[in-house]
Amino acid sequence: MKTDCQLCPYISDAALKLAACDLHQLSDNHIVVSFKKGDSIIKQGTYSTNVIFLRKGLVKIHITGPYSEQIVKLAKPPTYLGLPTTVGDKINQYSITALEDTEVCFIDMTTFKDLLKTNDEFAFEIIRSLCRYEIDSFCRCANRIQKQTRGNLAEVLLDMSATIFESDTFTIPLSQSEVGNLIDTSRESVSRMLSEFEKDGIIRMQGRQITITNKRSLELVSQNG
Amino acid sequence: MKTDCQLCPYISDAALKLAACDLHQLSDNHIVVSFKKGDSIIKQGTYSTNVIFLRKGLVKIHITGPYSEQIVKLAKPPTYLGLPTTVGDKINQYSITALEDTEVCFIDMTTFKDLLKTNDEFAFEIIRSLCRYEIDSFCRCANRIQKQTRGNLAEVLLDMSATIFESDTFTIPLSQSEVGNLIDTSRESVSRMLSEFEKDGIIRMQGRQITITNKRSLELVSQNG
DNA sequence: TATACATTGTGAGCTAAATCACAAGTGCAT
DNA sequence: ATGCACTTGTGATTTAGCTCACAATGTATA
Incomplete structure (x- = not known):
């Protein structure tokens, strides 16, 4: 299912920075997919060429640790998922599983990269959110451990x-x-x-x-x- | 001490993507500072308006957890430090302390943001490294805990x-x-x-x-x- | 050189939480 | 409805690693 991003009620902070023509490009290069509770959205170790935008629902991000499965965090909309995979080596480093019925946009990686390159406000918002995740992750980890x-x-x-x-x-x-x-x-x-x-x-x-x-x-x- | 970034032997992967004129701007807007072993480079809770590029030495990134001080990770050159602070709320969310005699560049935040905006390859490299940190941090945390x-x-x-x-x-x-x-x-x-x-x-x-x-x-x- | 302060080594006892074991409850597929 | 698999509750036992305590080192500074 393709949708017009300009009309999307779930649009991200970053995408708000996009001009109409960029949004048009995004509309043409993404696909909305629904997942049922329990469905695997991405699986650690598999190959991925999409950025995922979580528009509705609730997911867990989890990795296979040295001994057992570790839920790293829960994520709720609106947020991008799987960025690290996309800009990295294309192999998913973690799994994402739906905890409720969930809707996500699969955005083609090259489109996403183009948007980053042609729209600096968009890129800056993405950087901002990645930085927030990093701090969150430091704090969460310190808490969990201590x-x-x-x-x-x-x-x-x-x-x-x-x-x-x-x-x-x-x-x-x-x-x-x-x-x-x-x-x-x-x-x-x-x-x-x-x-x-x-x-x-x-x-x-x-x-x-x-x-x-x-x-x-x-x-x-x-x-x- | 000001230095010419074009001649810097410690230049980052991201800065390599910068054109000569951008590098010139960077040269004019940063300052190299030395720290002795044990010196505090940034302190959690204080205000910061600089991005820090670690060019030489070794540092620890640590946060004050709920009970005790937690060393989040060690960082070695070449790497940017304090990005989250800079693009976030300007308050340092963690401390950075030199473990060896260390040299860093303090880069003015507005200059850094300008570079991100005018040079998409540079921005993309920064995004790439932030993504790597995120995955690292997931893995490190899972390991530590399990x-x-x-x-x-x-x-x-x-x-x-x-x-x-x-x-x-x-x-x-x-x-x-x-x-x-x-x-x-x-x-x-x-x-x-x-x-x-x-x-x-x-x-x-x-x-x-x-x-x-x-x-x-x-x-x-x-x-x- | 003396004095203070931080760092290390090691023993003894204590405790939070893991593991094991089994019973009971819940839900979903045939 | 009848199973079967997954979930939850609770006791008993074991244990990794913390805390306390104190001695022995370093190593800065006056």
Whole structure:
């Protein structure tokens, strides 16, 4: 499915900088694809010649670590995915999997490069976002490594609530074992800690639906382990 | 000290793409500064209006984590530092400290942005390097989190040997306590493990000078913890 | 040269969290 | 409906690595 980028309600900050003719070029050289929950969007080790723009849904970025699968981060729209692959060696260095029904634009790499070359505002926005990712990634890594497990779990819950779902009640889009991969702990520990949080009156659970009932406490746990 | 970038032996891959007139602009708008071992080059939380090009020496990039100082990575020339700060909110999100006597170029931010805008090859090289950093950072983080401490220490030694010093014998530019901050473990554990490695005949130590005597074993430890 | 301060080595005990083991619940495909 | 596979809950046991404690080195500076 081809669409006109000028009319797209999901357009990126970077693409906003593009002139009409550039947007026209983008319209002609991308394709919108839908993925169902659980579908693999890109797979580590495979070849890729597209930049991916995440326009709708939710995905996890994950890599095969030395021992187990590691979820690096969750990404929500609007954002570009797979830039490193595209400008690098064309081999995907990580996998991306849909956590909800998701829509992405596959943008032809040469088109994308052309846009970078002919439109410096666009390129600068891309650089800006890459820089933001780098800092995020430093901080996330320092947190993960230094905090104790319960602190990390609390942080993930807060982050989902604040950044992704923007509500105190939400349904975790991950199994407990995936949450384990995200904060690098075992599935059992996740289960135990969630029960603890519930017993302490910090959250309420119904299946995967979580309600944060005492945000203050959860923040304290996040800070103090 | 101002210098002519056209004659600089330390020029970056990105700057190689610049035309003579752009290089001239760069020459006029940067300044070379020397730092002694231990000097702070940029400090987290302070204001910055320069991009830094690391031309000579060795530095550590470190952030103040939730509990302790975390060394995010070591950086060696040639590389740009502090890009995220510059294109972001101007507040340094991390500190950079010299581990050896180091020379850097402070490049005025507006000049740098001008170069990005007027020279798409230059911008593309910058994007390329930012993408590489992102992947590096994903991998480093997954490794750090998943590997056991001895595996991380082995990896750091191998990495220093292969990437930074390009020799089996080198002097660690960090105290054991800093090594602890790098692989997130305690100073005591670093000491104990280094002794173990020596006892096992994998390395030889004289103060901070280390010789890798059995690379194969060290690689095994790095892989298997 | 003396004095202070940072760095290392090593023992002892403690603890968070992993692993193992099994039971119970959930959901989706035939 | 009936299985089968994936998920979750919880106990028991084990362990890597932290913390505390103190001694022995360096190594800057007055």
